[in-house]
Amino acid sequence: MVKLSKRLQMIADRVPVGSKVADIGSDHALLPTYLAQKGQIVYAVAGEVNPGPYEAAKRQVMETGLSKIIQVRSGDGLAVIEAGEVNVITIAGMGGSLMASILEAGKSKLAGVQHLILQPNVGEEQVRRWLLENGWKLTSEVILEEDGKIYEILTAEAASEAEKLELEVLYQTWQIPGGVCVNKDRLLLMGPYLLKEAADIWFVKWESELKKLAMIQSQLKLSNTEASVAKAEQVSQEIRDIKEVLACLQKVKP
Incomplete structure (x- = not known):
């Protein structure tokens, strides 16, 4: 076989x-x-x-x-x-x-x-x-x-x-114990079942994604064009949102 x-x-x-x-x-x-x-x-x-x-x-x-x-x-x-x-x-x-x-x-x-x-x-x-x-x-x-x-x-x-x-x-806004609300777009991105299970390897994945986003952010900050500044802020917000979800889930993990 x-x-x-x-x-x-x-x-x-x-x-x-x-x-x-x-x-x-x-x-x-x-x-x-x-x-x-x-x-x-x-x-x-x-x-x-x-x-x-x-x-x-x-x-x-x-x-x-x-x-x-x-x-x-x-x-x-x-x-x-x-x-x-x-x-x-x-x-x-x-x-x-x-x-x-x-x-x-x-x-x-x-x-x-x-x-x-x-x-x-x-x-x-x-x-x-x-x-x-x-x-x-x-x-x-x-x-x-x-x-x-x-x-x-x-x-x-x-x-x-x-x-x-x-x-x-399945994608209805869900409040993590601790206060953070996870909306439909976040559930589509991070996975409704995976987010609620919050396995160790899932945290590893999203910590890696944060590093990739930080690299993108640093590259965007090298440019002062209006589009780059707007994109950099968008990426910064994404980083903040993901960190908030991860931090909240870490607190409630058994």
Whole structure:
């Protein structure tokens, strides 16, 4: 059986038994291969737009004798599947902006899909926003560190018509014990489940983000143009807001 990285293993663990899966940007098709070898899925499409990884995925499937279960297809995003062909989609290892654009462009292919398991490398906010605006219920978030990098895995389910009316509830302004209010934009940025859980690795991520923002701030202060001054103040406010949330959560951590 193929061995997965910690990140891919956590994605695999979230795929329901008996699923039909499309793994978009499948690279070497490691995830669908593992799921098929384990008997966790009945069918998979491994989609890859780049020629090198596409060929590697085809070799992987052929060498493991799984060509009756896994189809490797060349194409961009959800163009590799037909509507109703799968009920789970996994997308991992790309930016949140690209991920959201793939989902937006492939909306017509999401009919019958019940679960989205998404691991953006950056720009998680854009993925959460797309899910919220397009009738998908964010059901869980997990954060992990591997090889010095921090990843978030977002799992969402297709919302019923009744549930769509309640999607905003997850992002309602929440008051942290201690007084700080966290609004919708902050929850979209920092993660509604992750913020409330406030795991140690989540604090590490946001301390790192603060350092990046401080570097941007120092660069902006080198310019006296009106746009740079305004942007520097905007970044300063963002730094203050994040620090306030982190400080408040640190106080209430058990």
